[in-house]
Amino acid sequence: MADAYPSVAGVAAAASAFARFHPRQCTLREIGRSREGRPLHLLSYGRGRRNVLVVAGPHSDERVGSATALRLAERVAADPWLHARADATWHFLLCLDPDGTVRSEEGPAVRRTPAAHFRHSYRPPADEQPEWAPSVRDPADQLPESRVLIELIDELRPFLQCSLHGNDLGGSWIQLTRDLPGLAEPLGKLSAERDVPVQTGTYDALYWTVSGPGVYVMPEPGRPAQFDSLPEDVNRSTWIQPHAYGGMTALFEVPMWASGKVADTDPHPDPARALHHLATLLRHQSAQVTMLLDQVRPLLPPPGTDGPRSGRPPADWARPASGVPGERATLLRIAEDLTGICPQIADDWDRLHPSPVPLTRAHLTALDIAARRISLRATGTLLRLLGSLPDAVLLPGERLPATARTRVRLQCERQLTRWSDDLAAGHALAWVPVPDQVDLQSETVLATFRLLNEE
Template sequence: MGEAGVRFAGARHGVPVLGGPGGFVGASQAAARAARLAALHPGLVAVRQVGTSRGGRPLVLLSVGDGPRHVLAVGGPHPNEPVGTATALHLAERAVHEPRLRRGSSVTWNFLLCLDPDGAALTEGWLRGPLTMERHYRYFYRPAVDGQPEWLPPPGADWATLPETTALTGVIDELRPFLQCSLHGVDVGGSFVQLTGDVPGLAEPFARSAAAAGVPLERGPYDAFRWPSPGPGTYLMPSAAAPADGSALTEDPACSTWSHAQRYGAVTAVVEVPMWAAPVVSDRAPSADPERALAAAARTLRAENEPLAELLAQIRPLLRTPHGPLLRSVEWHLAVAPRQARDWEPAVAAGAGPLSDLTRADLAGIEIQTHRMPLRITAMLARLLADAEGPAVGPLRQRVARLVAERCSRLRDRFGARWVPVRDQVGHQARTVVAVFDGLA
């Protein structure tokens, strides 16, 4: 059991575990809380290490129950989305105290608390607060796709399966869950669920939960663009074969741990909840001029990307560390942006269906991305400058910091983005997972 086992063995009895879905938690803090929960409920709750990250951090699985049917919930798949780890802990405590979730003794709930603890360690500074947008991007990090553990290398790819991915697929192969939930977050937008299979009766409790949290349903997320939608805010993933080019820039559901679980008959639900809510993402009114809006989005993203690529060229020679995850992520985002802009060109977008069918929500999701992607790149350039030296570094730091602040203000003001309290984010995500479970169990 190693390091994780020592930590878990030292847990004290009688210590309150969570006290409700009140705040974000880091990976090591989550492991400690899981250990306390196991100490309070021996025989019902178990904690074990199921793998080790690239950086040597433990991958911790918390299980509640001893039934033969399994639910698997995965927290922290992206380090800039901390809600999932908090939701996993909250759901674990619910599973302890609500026997109906265990269906007597027939269902075991399993929680992989943080799939990418190395990435989470790069963002944990924000969790200490205050939870402002500016501080979120001050500590922003999101890896390139070949560093995201939920993705498997497509055929012909020049990157290998990550140890975190191997650990997750190993857990899936061991448990053979009938339901897998991937717990994601959205920085600005609304809530939506991506599914590998239909879940009967999900639409009503999902909408009710979002309303209770004051969160809009996202009716046009750019990463589920024109996917089949069995209900408001719910989308069915395409089942297309993996791409033949092996590009590391491709995110295809067929090359994911979500699809890996399907070999056991599982449905995977990717549950997204926003940190800052933007009501426009639920507006189903027809777009006045979708062709013009798409062309403008493509043009804007290209225009924003070019000066950021030039900034990186200025910063690169100043870096004390010429390689690293932040630099790799910046390079990847800069490479992805032109391709995304191409996909939004009216002639390309029309291939997925008539442009006249696009709504304000569809275009809002795309427009948010035209602001979000340059902001993410700029924020990580600012972090790279912390590891730079030379007379040009000071002015560059001031310039990039000013750009981050301006882009945050623009994103917040343009879309009327409103902070969603962590309690509401966690509560809504947990209720959604339970609604999916009820629809399948």
């Protein structure tokens, strides 16, 4: 396997070939379409009565999952203990958000630098992420991808749903909607064999119950699951849907770049000072991105002169921002949301001391990464927005000449490079080859399946 993520089209072609090679045990079907009309493919293997659902590509900038799904299909087909003798059928939703993932395919196809990653990856707002959208959108206004996933869960009634994620910086960890004692041991062993640290402190699961190193269990209803500033509600997400049928969901995180600091379980010597420093850093970087955003807005064509990339009018689900229609509206809203939420997150961190969770060096490392990542994502989004405008010509109704766009673009590029270099140096980042990411994630899924079968 090459040290590169496969494309959405490449994954579909590989799955088609796999299904043709295993005609008796395997099916490949289209179970719906995305907002832009791309097919959502489900690859199924086995004839058992108990269903496992594997969801790849829930976040469009986390591309390891589709490759993992294909690896898992191969592993299941080679081992009857994983299907026939376990009375199980495995179902692989090959990419939940193909529209966003295709956008993240832009840029270098092989190993990227952190700067190139944040420059080219694409991550939509929470209400356009199919796993999270049900928790923040009106029930009558759900994304088609969310509806497909919910209907699939209702159809299969899986005893295990595996959501395949990939954090850009850090280590490996698992989030569970129900506890599975003993899972930390295989996670630690599999991670160590691949030189990947187990992340013992996370931004995502700071308030979750620790079942073992790197394994986090969703808190009981009524207890906080995340920071107040975040709009998502895990109890209304698609992660909870299998509970209606006695099932559970496990989220598997593997990093693109590893940082050993996320595994440091030593108590932080001065968490109050560190939290204040991070809140200050976040506010400072947010102010810098806001200044760049203020320079970008006048460069955009006025409303009515720009349509979506496809040339079609926006669909009903589109929510134009600042009066700019189509794809540029979405990019502008992403940048505005990221800069707008920073002061709220900084306030959360100011209030985190004294913390209900004993803060370790790993926790503060995770928060430092999160702070820097928000500003990098916002700056990368501004570059994507500027990249949609040509340099050589003036657009109809354009307010400023192309030279102004070039100047602002260079400012964004320099800022992105400087912040990416600071992040890489400060956390001693080491690239995890894609085959190792896939191997670790797939083997951790299988370890979870085996452990659950032993209960």
